[in-house]
Amino acid sequence: MSVNSKSYPRYLEEKVRQHELRRAALNGRNILHGLTPTASSIQLISNDYLRLAGHPEVRYAQKKVLENEDNLVLMSSAFMHGDNPQIFFEERMATFLDAEETVLCQSGYSANVGLIQAILEDTDTPVYIDMMAHMSLWDGAKFSGAKIQPFRHNNVDQLMYLINKNGPGLVIVDSIYSTNGSVCPLQELVDAAYDKGCVLLVDESHSLGTHGPYGRGMVVQYGLQNKVMFRTASLAKAFAGRAGLVTCPTGFGDYFKCTSKPSIFSSALLPYEIAGLDMTLNLILESDYKREKLRKNASFLRQSLEGLGYNTDHSASQIIALESGTEWQTMILKDALENRGVFGSVFLAPATAKNRALVRFSVNADLTDAQLVKIIQVCEEIREEVDFLQWRSTRKRKVPRAEAVLV
Structure with missing residues (x-):
């Protein structure tokens, strides 16, 4: 039996009504x-x-895996080990990004939400976040229960004021902001926050593949790998796939896979998707x-x-x-x-x-x-x-x- 408007609870009926008024x-x-x-x-x-989506070499790589896959197992990536295509691709991406480790996620959204939850949950660490940061970054901060300290877009001075007032914490920015295409003053902001003892998280969804040497992103472009502890990215942009990515220090990857709720309670990507991403990386390097x-x-x-x-x-x-x-x-x-x-x-x-x-x-x-x-x-x-x-x-x-x- 379908749900109709008469069966809505009052609070939900009001939400639907407001949506209808907005459309009216x-x-x-x-x-x-x-x-x-x-x-x-x-x-x-x-x-x-x-413009790499549907590239014939990517399709061929995916097709080859699909035609030869005879023992497909759907499971959380926490169980993956040994001879596994996802682990191999994670290692290859770590080399590409000059990172100690990378972890593959189901999407950029799950990467951000899961990472921030894994970093901040059950701590009293403040989180400083640019007001125009991706909504997934905001949701991660909210779900973690951390004390959120937003700062005006690209305003390093206000960020420093808040850090001086509240102490070091997790600083969250995008390299390129998806709404209007503005770019983070990454060198100035990272240097300033790092010197204050903060941990840096940079979302490179819109700069991975398009910026930096061979498309390695803006953190690599400015040589900030040793100061930016975490990078995230959606691989649904220049990589034209369905995945997300986290870069992290050695040892954090396994902790993430066993702690991040989106990682624990979601099945990992399928082998043909990994094959497509792996081939796309070849194309990115040549682009x-x-x-x-x-x-x-x-x-x-x-x-x-x-x-x-x-x-x-x-x-x-x-x-x-x-x-x-x-x-x-x-x-x-x-x-x-x-x-x-x-x-x-x-x-x-x-x-x-x-x-x-x-x-x-x-x-x-x-x-x-x-x-x-x-x-x-x-x-x-x-x-x-x-x-x-x-x-x-x-x-x-x-x-x-x-x-x-x-x-």
Whole structure:
């Protein structure tokens, strides 16, 4: 028998009612749904920055394992040992990332939640977290029961004030922030927090594969491996797979697998998924030309949008946000873009602050010059239609602006 509205408890009925009222304010539409992209559409909605998803070599590696797997065992990774493809891949990723150990997780979300819980649970250690950090990092801090001390986005001075006031603890940041593409001042922040006796956790979901030598990430790029005790990443971005990753000191990996609740109470990844990730790492290592093309594409698009009057001040990466403000304004922007064949991702509360909704462009290495020009032409054409001069972000735009660089 299905559950209907009459059987809802009052608290749940109110939640559903508020959701319906929110949709009613948008003429009954779900802002996350819209037109379906066609073959000629320009899609800026994927985190597959190097365009490796579905690569024939990855598919072949997965197929080979699937066709030869005759004794598949589903179990928690805590039980894995010996001759095991996941352990081999973890060791290979540790070498790639210049880390003592790595642990593979079911997703970036489970990596962050499980790691922070394993670090902080049953302690009184304060946790300092950037206000724009990934929601999985926030959830990990909340689930751990730790005392959370948020600091203003990329504000090292406020972070230092809080540490001086509350003592050393766990400092949590993203290398690249997924909402608006801003970049953490990693060298300054890590050095300052490390000198105060803090433990550093850097989420490299949006820099792994795209930044640093051979795509090894920003921690390696700046030579901070010895100061950043933990790194995490979703492998559903440049690695185009379904997994998460934790780097950690020697001995912590087994502790994590036997302590992290997402690790204990979830089955490990399947062998064909490991094979796909392993082959993808081969491609990542050979993708310097793609990383350079990604940098050029993002820089061109960012500069051109700024030239049209859009505020892209926060972006310094392959993620570029057009912050339209209210959900209504964002729906107008989304429709204007999609009607002209350009598709971005809508971000709104709780992924953003209230009335700071936006459309995010995720740039990729395979965008052609013609497609980039088309995006700019569309964004120029729709300026009056979307009333972009009245956006709060437009009015706050900094002029002149020093061009940021995707490194």
